[in-house]
Amino acid sequence: MSTPAPSIVVGVSGGVDSSVAALLLKQAGEPVDGLFMQNWADDGSGDCRAEDDRRDAVAVCGMLGLRLHFRDFSREYWDGVFEHFLAEYASGRTPNPDVLCNREIKFRHFLHAARALGAGAIATGHYARVEHAGGRHRLLRAVDRSKDQSYFLHQLGQEQLSVTRFPLGGLRKDEVRAIAREAGLPTAAKKDSTGICFIGERDFRDFLGRYLPARPGEIRTPGGAALGEHPGVFHFTLGQRGGLDIGGRRGFGPEPWYVVGKDVRDNVLYVDQGHDSPWLQSTTLASEPAHWVAGAPPAREFRCTAQTRYRQPDQACSVRIDDDGGLRVRFDAPQRAVTPGQSVVLYDGEECLGGAVIATTDAPLERRLDTSTE
Structure with missing residues (x-):
């Protein structure tokens, strides 16, 4: 006897948000399966959380009685997201990989995998809402504005939104945690993931140094005064305070220094004092x-x-x-x-x-x- 196809496949990441999303769909009586995405190959650093997350996803789906599927999208992530990420940093810009990751991985390859399993819809643990009105699908902010992720989802279109569910869009984060605790989910107390999409928390300078060669250069003020040396302009972003190692300088006040510009051609990092510098x-x-x-x-x-x-x-x-x-x-x-x-x-x-x-x-x-x- 063949196993019936799910009507919804939920992306189960091993975190509390996707766990509660799966729980809510299960409680609603939907035929739902889970899918765990492996999107980053081990780079030898020992910092990859994928195995821990995978175990948590297995535990959650086992508790909820959901079939759990596994897909390796690490090559797709490298080609569609990470190479662009590195090229942008090398050019002196500061990319946002989470936006591209959502478009290319979570709402393209994951959607294709769910359709291949026979599902008509997908669900994730994002904090956002979808509303059908006036003949089109609208992407709305989450009720919990402090957790709203519509900023990272703005590259989605009508095709994706028509088949996407965001079960957490109407909930506050504290309500999600409470639901997880009351249900006894093994991820109820798990910390939220931060850092680069699917790569996690790293020493960012060390991580980038694995892929982009160091190119030290001068740190200057906009007026041309030399203040020190940087390890590579791509390590810094506008408005950044930390990591400059400038300290006090004769002739300058005590205010902290901030990055105000990057000259990639001449390899100069510009800084100025004051959080609200006019630069x-x-x-x-x-x-x-x-x-x-x-x-x-x-x-x-x-x-x-x-x-x-x-x-x-x-x-x-x-x-x-x-x-x-x-x-x-x-x-x-x-x-x-x-x-x-x-x-x-x-x-x-x-x-x-x-x-x-x-x-x-x-x-x-x-x-x-x-x-x-x-």
Whole structure:
């Protein structure tokens, strides 16, 4: 007798969120299976958590009586996410691998694997909501704004959203933990994972050094004063304070130093004192071609709010779409440390409209460096 196909396959990562998502679907009476994705091959560092997570996924599905499938997407992750991640860092930009990981792995290869198992839908433990209204699927922020992950999901489209469930979208994180404890799930007290998508917490400088050769260079102020040496500009991002090893300098005040610019061509890292240094401020940005959740933008020019980093409060702005599909975003108030390579994500209230990778800004040092390379 053949085993019936599941109607839903839930991505079970071995964490508490995906565990509760699986539990809620099971309690709803859905024919549900679990699927554990292996997305990072052991790099010899001993830091990979995949085996621990796999054991926890097995324990959760065993307790819930779910069939658990295993798929190795490590090659797809390397080709579709990690090579881009390294290329962006090598160019001096700061990529966001979680956005690309969601698009390429969790909502492409995982979706294909679920369909191959006969499922009509997938589910994950993301904090977000999907609503069908007006003939289309809308991606909405989670009820728990502090955990909302729509920023990382803005590359999803109508096809993915039509077959995706987010069981945790209407819950707060403390409610999710309580559900896990009451059910006796083995992941109830497990810490949330952090760090690079599927790679986890690492000494970031050491990790990047495995793939990008060190290229030390000068640390300077925007005025040209030499302050020290950096191990490679790709180790740093705009607005970063830690890891500079500058300390006190004769002729300068006691305020801490922050990264305010990176000159990849001349291998110079620029720093300035003060969290709100004017060298970190910008009011406009230009992006690469945008992705729209609905399949098209709401208008050629419109008002909305935006985030240029995860968990940032809403920033009011005006948006204009260029002929190549890129965005011109002008903010009502100056923004700190808007970073090329990161994503600008647009919202209309609770609805995520879409977003794009930031290409350039009008921050003073970035404008000066751009002019010097012309």
